Amino acid sequence: MNTDPSRDDLESRLLAQLRREIADDGFTARVAHALPRARRRIDWTFPLVTAAALVGCVFATFLVPVGPAILEGLRDLAAARAFTPAAIGALAAMGALAATGAVMAADS
Amino acid sequence: MPPRSASTDAALILAASRHGDREAFAELVRRHQSMVRAVLRRLTNGDAALADDLAQEAFLLAWRRLGSFRFEARFTTWLYRIAFNAWQSERRKTREVLLGEDEALPEPHATVRGPGTEERLDLERALATLSDAERAAIAACYAADLSHAEAAEALGIPLGTVKTHILRAKEKLRARLVPKEQTP
Numbered sequence: 001m002n003t004d005p006s007r008d009d010l011e012s013r014l015l016a017q018l019r020r021e022i023a024d025d026g027f028t029a030r031v032a033h034a035l036p037r038a039r040r041r042i043d044w045t046f047p048l049v050t051a052a053a054l055v056g057c058v059f060a061t062f063l064v065p066v067g068p069a070i071l072e073g074l075r076d077l078a079a080a081r082a083f084t085p086a087a088i089g090a091l092a093a094m095g096a097l098a099a100t101g102a103v104m105a106a107d108s
Numbered sequence: 109m110p111p112r113s114a115s116t117d118a119a120l121i122l123a124a125s126r127h128g129d130r131e132a133f134a135e136l137v138r139r140h141q142s143m144v145r146a147v148l149r150r151l152t153n154g155d156a157a158l159a160d161d162l163a164q165e166a167f168l169l170a171w172r173r174l175g176s177f178r179f180e181a182r183f184t185t186w187l188y189r190i191a192f193n194a195w196q197s198e199r200r201k202t203r204e205v206l207l208g209e210d211e212a213l214p215e216p217h218a219t220v221r222g223p224g225t226e227e228r229l230d231l232e233r234a235l236a237t238l239s240d241a242e243r244a245a246i247a248a249c250y251a252a253d254l255s256h257a258e259a260a261e262a263l264g265i266p267l268g269t270v271k272t273h274i275l276r277a278k279e280k281l282r283a284r285l286v287p288k289e290q291t292p
Contacts, residue, residue: 013231014231014246014250015250017232018247019251020146022141022146027137027164028137031134031137031168032130032137034168035168036171
């Protein structure tokens with residue numbers, strides 16, 4: 001609170017009485033002793049989301065009709081043919097996974 | 109690494125909330141214990157033992173909630189609010205017990221005797237006549253050094269109401285203190 005030089009006697013008495021420094025006298029130690037033990041918290045968000053994305057990709061690769069195309073794209077990439085439609089599709093899938101990972105890493 | 113006592117409150121808060129640094133939190137307690145205990149002594153009408161129990165409870169709650177402190181308000185304001193809530197919970201419990209009993213004003217708890225003790229006791233007695241809301245406003249502005257606006261935020265009431273409480277409280281205190289002072 002701003003103190004005014006023209007404050008009256010009551011103000012002075014209130015300030016003197018209420019703002020007297022209270023000696024610690026072991027209070028801090030008492031609080032520190034009562035603090036709950038720190039629990040090591042594991043953040044499961046990153047591994048869970050990444051694992052879910054990977055499982056989704058595996059399912060998509062083998063169960064959805066587009067899967068063989070992705071495998072074909074990976075074969076094209078391995079043969080250094082980067083501009084076939086299948087290779088571009090595979091690159092896009094990998095890019096999406098990388099973006100998910102980057103977002104999760106930034107978030108955590 | 110600089111000694112804890114040289115760190116700012118903000119650095120200590122971050123160390124305690126992000127890394128669970130207990131020593132950083134202990135330093136925060138050391139810095140603010142006087143204010144929190146003074147406020148609670150005022151709210152509990154000078155009951156130092158109860159005030160210290162509530163202060164400990166308030167600091168433990170602050171430790172748990174430190175991660176939610178957003179630096180939008182002063183740390184003192186945030187702490188005051190936690191201490192005030194701790195006192196309110198306690199008050200609700202005791203109010204239930206006191207229902208039906210005479211509303212006699214409690215005698216302020218004895219303090220250490222020394223120079224100016226009588227004057228302090230007069231003020232203690234006068235402060236004990238204030239309503240809870242008036243005492244909370246006085247404690248916020250005088251013991252915790254909050255501005256009227258900060259007190260309003262901490263107490264969760266409009267700014268005008270804080271000003272009214274302070275004004276009324278001071279009128280009551282003057283009325284109780286001045287006549288005695290004028291007598292030879």
